Amino acid sequence: MSTTIEPAAATSPDDGPGAGADPVRDAVREVAGRAREAARDLATAPRQQKDGALTALAEALVANTERIIAANTEDLERGERTGLAPNLADRLRLDGPRIAAIAQAVHDIVRLPDPVGEVVRGSTLPNGLQLRQVRVPMGVIGMVYEARPNVTIDAASLALKSGNAAVLRGGSAAESTNTVLVGLIRGALESVGLPAGAVATIDPWGREGVQHLMRARGLVDLLVPRGGAGLIRTVVENSTVPVIETGTGNCHVYVDASADQAMAIEVLMNSKMRRTSVCNAAETLLVHADVAADFLPAALKALDAAGAKIHADPRALESAGQQGIAAEAATEDDWYTEYLAAEIAVRVVENLDEAIAHIRTYSSGHTEAILTSDLRSANRFTAEVDSAVVAVNASTAFTDGAQFGLGAEVGISTQKLHARGPMGLAELTSTKWIVTGDGQTRP
Amino acid sequence: MSTTIEPAAATSPDDGPGAGADPVRDAVREVAGRAREAARDLATAPRQQKDGALTALAEALVANTERIIAANTEDLERGERTGLAPNLADRLRLDGPRIAAIAQAVHDIVRLPDPVGEVVRGSTLPNGLQLRQVRVPMGVIGMVYEARPNVTIDAASLALKSGNAAVLRGGSAAESTNTVLVGLIRGALESVGLPAGAVATIDPWGREGVQHLMRARGLVDLLVPRGGAGLIRTVVENSTVPVIETGTGNCHVYVDASADQAMAIEVLMNSKMRRTSVCNAAETLLVHADVAADFLPAALKALDAAGAKIHADPRALESAGQQGIAAEAATEDDWYTEYLAAEIAVRVVENLDEAIAHIRTYSSGHTEAILTSDLRSANRFTAEVDSAVVAVNASTAFTDGAQFGLGAEVGISTQKLHARGPMGLAELTSTKWIVTGDGQTRP
Numbered sequence: 001m002s003t004t005i006e007p008a009a010a011t012s013p014d015d016g017p018g019a020g021a022d023p024v025r026d027a028v029r030e031v032a033g034r035a036r037e038a039a040r041d042l043a044t045a046p047r048q049q050k051d052g053a054l055t056a057l058a059e060a061l062v063a064n065t066e067r068i069i070a071a072n073t074e075d076l077e078r079g080e081r082t083g084l085a086p087n088l089a090d091r092l093r094l095d096g097p098r099i100a101a102i103a104q105a106v107h108d109i110v111r112l113p114d115p116v117g118e119v120v121r122g123s124t125l126p127n128g129l130q131l132r133q134v135r136v137p138m139g140v141i142g143m144v145y146e147a148r149p150n151v152t153i154d155a156a157s158l159a160l161k162s163g164n165a166a167v168l169r170g171g172s173a174a175e176s177t178n179t180v181l182v183g184l185i186r187g188a189l190e191s192v193g194l195p196a197g198a199v200a201t202i203d204p205w206g207r208e209g210v211q212h213l214m215r216a217r218g219l220v221d222l223l224v225p226r227g228g229a230g231l232i233r234t235v236v237e238n239s240t241v242p243v244i245e246t247g248t249g250n251c252h253v254y255v256d257a258s259a260d261q262a263m264a265i266e267v268l269m270n271s272k273m274r275r276t277s278v279c280n281a282a283e284t285l286l287v288h289a290d291v292a293a294d295f296l297p298a299a300l301k302a303l304d305a306a307g308a309k310i311h312a313d314p315r316a317l318e319s320a321g322q323q324g325i326a327a328e329a330a331t332e333d334d335w336y337t338e339y340l341a342a343e344i345a346v347r348v349v350e351n352l353d354e355a356i357a358h359i360r361t362y363s364s365g366h367t368e369a370i371l372t373s374d375l376r377s378a379n380r381f382t383a384e385v386d387s388a389v390v391a392v393n394a395s396t397a398f399t400d401g402a403q404f405g406l407g408a409e410v411g412i413s414t415q416k417l418h419a420r421g422p423m424g425l426a427e428l429t430s431t432k433w434i435v436t437g438d439g440q441t442r443p
Numbered sequence: 444m445s446t447t448i449e450p451a452a453a454t455s456p457d458d459g460p461g462a463g464a465d466p467v468r469d470a471v472r473e474v475a476g477r478a479r480e481a482a483r484d485l486a487t488a489p490r491q492q493k494d495g496a497l498t499a500l501a502e503a504l505v506a507n508t509e510r511i512i513a514a515n516t517e518d519l520e521r522g523e524r525t526g527l528a529p530n531l532a533d534r535l536r537l538d539g540p541r542i543a544a545i546a547q548a549v550h551d552i553v554r555l556p557d558p559v560g561e562v563v564r565g566s567t568l569p570n571g572l573q574l575r576q577v578r579v580p581m582g583v584i585g586m587v588y589e590a591r592p593n594v595t596i597d598a599a600s601l602a603l604k605s606g607n608a609a610v611l612r613g614g615s616a617a618e619s620t621n622t623v624l625v626g627l628i629r630g631a632l633e634s635v636g637l638p639a640g641a642v643a644t645i646d647p648w649g650r651e652g653v654q655h656l657m658r659a660r661g662l663v664d665l666l667v668p669r670g671g672a673g674l675i676r677t678v679v680e681n682s683t684v685p686v687i688e689t690g691t692g693n694c695h696v697y698v699d700a701s702a703d704q705a706m707a708i709e710v711l712m713n714s715k716m717r718r719t720s721v722c723n724a725a726e727t728l729l730v731h732a733d734v735a736a737d738f739l740p741a742a743l744k745a746l747d748a749a750g751a752k753i754h755a756d757p758r759a760l761e762s763a764g765q766q767g768i769a770a771e772a773a774t775e776d777d778w779y780t781e782y783l784a785a786e787i788a789v790r791v792v793e794n795l796d797e798a799i800a801h802i803r804t805y806s807s808g809h810t811e812a813i814l815t816s817d818l819r820s821a822n823r824f825t826a827e828v829d830s831a832v833v834a835v836n837a838s839t840a841f842t843d844g845a846q847f848g849l850g851a852e853v854g855i856s857t858q859k860l861h862a863r864g865p866m867g868l869a870e871l872t873s874t875k876w877i878v879t880g881d882g883q884t885r886p
Binding site for chain 2: 040044125129133136138217221222236240242263266267269270360378382384386388389391392393394395397398403404416417418420431432434435436437439440441442
């Protein structure tokens with residue numbers, strides 16, 4: 001009953017019988033293969049060397065500001081010709097201050113501790129074997145994102161800091177900018193004796209290239225898609241490479257009967273309006289029926305004054321009407337919708353049970369907050385709500401790697417495997433067991 | 444730029460447009476949906492209640508020995524009629540002592556600590572927010588395995604202990620046995636007030652049922668395939684549900700120049716011959732050229748005397764010939780092959796670099812052992828070999844959850860995401876962050 005194992009580097013599920021010649025597939029796999037080779041050197045590179053590359057990168061970014069802006073201008077002009085939306089153009093744009101901020105973020109990563117080599121647990125077994133589980137880099141991390149050149153530097157820096165190689169797909173909108181940035185990264189690597197192939201882009205092979213990246217299990221160890229729900233879904237459904245599903249945040253703020261209502265208004269407004277286009281923004285307000293009469297008027301007024309469009313259930317609709325506040329009748333779809341805008345759904349619930357049931361049905365598992373003074377309610381909420389982050393009397397806006405003290409953020413995972421919630425450097429690592437003996441054999 | 448999120452329970456990638464009516468898909472999703480409902484109760488069930496169910500199960504197994512054996516006999520007779528191989532029939536067979544051992548294993552699981560609720564890390568943030576990351580059950584775990592009824596009890600028990608619901612596919616060969624076993628599990632659950640739907644089988648829907656289980660992302664949180672490489676590959680390539688890839692073990696024993704050769708013989712023989720059909724059995728012996736003349740004769744003689752078939756590179760072939768030991772010339776395939784039998788591939792390497800390079804090329808990432816007295820060699824080997832378990836002067840046979848002190852074993856993961864190496868209860872959990880404040884908002 002022997003089993004022949006396909007060699008990881010030579011074949012993969014992507015190379016089945018009848019796969020035929022495919023220059024794009026071959027090119028992508030070659031890039032990934034070189035990254036895999038480079039990852040071996042990175043895995044044992046001392047922190048000092050990795051930090052040296054990052055420092056060189058930060059300096060190169062500032063020193064090459066004009067080159068970067070020139071390439072960026074190319075991208076923006078091409079975007080204008082092809083009808084790129086203004087908010088996307090804004091995400092794409094780099095200027096002196098933005099580049100300086102990106103460089104500073106790289107310096108900040110240098111200051112973070114190196115997760116590689118951490119001993120997660122260990123013991124000496126009864127038979128004398130010394131056992132330890134240590135952190136090791138994941139290996140090769142693929143990052144697929146859209147039109148945000150700062151992610152190029154951010155993702156590559158976090159990968160390098162944690163001893164990983166990175167294969168990037170930044171999208172065609174930022175292609176000229178990313179070409180320059182990747183060149184600077186590779187130069188910084190070589191300047192400290194690390195292989196340039198440790199960071200590479202597959203942008204030249206466009207969408208087709210991403211398809212092959214997703215099937216390169218065995219060459220690529222982890223795929224992190226960052227962007228809209230469509231991109232993430234595509235990757236999740238088609239990838240044989242392990243994926244971390246990030247970001248979709250249909251977050252809830254639930255105001256319980258015993259909530260401090262003034263606090264609740266503050267927390268609600270911060271959760272909804274601090275930044276509306278981020279995944280941790282609240283999208284639905286649930287209000288306990290017992291306090292609806294008092295709380296809803298203040299809440300709806302504040303939301304309306306801040307310019308938020310309101311979708312309301314019948315009771316909230318009535319409350320809005322009484323104040324002359326414009327609101328639409330909420331549909332089933334509204335409870336599912338992540339608006340990513342100055343827009344919110346409002347529903348009155350009978351009690352905590354109903355709030356929890358609503359969240360269980362409609363939530364994307366990101367962040368849910370309860371406002372309450374009742375200990376038991378707080379405990380039930382945190383125990384029974386199954387999301388990555390559950391908050392009591394605090395804004396949903398805190399769901400963020402830097403806010404949590406993780407030092408950096410790769411993204412916010414909404415899945416349960418491997419990482420959940422904000423992901424920092426440790427989440428870009430795996431572990432291995434080291435067993436040290438003196439000739440022990442198993443009876 | 445709003446995003447409508449499909450409700451997890453009502454749709455999934457399995458229900459795309461044009462999916463049409465599919466009674467098998469609907470049946471499987473209903474089973475998974477009920478497991479998901481049950482998982483909610485399990486997530487907050489106190490340890491005492493879960494242990495009560497397990498104890499009731501262990502007692503029910505012993506009390507129902509005759510019923511189990513009767514169903515098992517049906518399976519065995521059917522197997523005989525349909526040409527089931529003897530070794531598979533042996534895996535399938537249950538008798539009084541085997542059932543007692545399975546029941547004892549359940550009692551052992553009761554004694555393990557409950558991983559749910561463990562605080563993995565926590566802190567108080569500068570702004571006063573209390574942050575903690577706690578272990579929570581994964582939710583619904585699908586287990587797909589072949590013809591080993593003890594896995595039914597084992598998998599369900601480990602899932603329950605860690606607060607998870609389980610959906611099982613045990614295969615048609617053991618169908619009658621597993622039907623009885625699942626019935627006993629459900630009875631034990633109900634006897635302590637836990638929902639019977641927490642453990643279910645999809646065996647009635649055969650292979651087609653597994654297809655739908657694999658696509659039930661959102662209903663099923665984790666899939667653990669246990670079995671041959673073909674089964675695992677099928678699941679890894681087709682599942683949209685996160686998978687833990689287990690088991691393929693093309694393990695290596697490398698005898699370095701400074702190895703204690705008597706120790707090396709003992710460790711080699713234990714690694715290869717203790718149990719040949721398990722994933723942690725050594726499949727390739729690498730020998731440093733400097734000691735080949737001394738070591739190979741003893742090693743080949745011991746392997747041959749133990750009945751192992753030898754596939755040898757030219758130098759090892761010559762050594763075998765000099766002793767009149769039968770050996771075949773090794774091909775490239777042999778370096779990749781996990782024999783799972785009394786069979787081994789032998790190669791002489793020039794030095795440590797070559798040993799590491801060989802392992803990097805051919806290993807499945809399971810377990811690799813070095814025999815050496817040289818500290819530097821040991822350190823290089825443990826640093827540069829990227830497998831789940833790396834051993835120094837110890838048998839590969841120790842790669843096992845119970846041996847590692849994890850208390851139980853769900854399988855041995857050869858992937859890097861989430862779990863790597865032997866998996867215990869903690870690997871069947873996820874985490875969530877609990878943020879407790881007093882009205883904090885983010886600037």
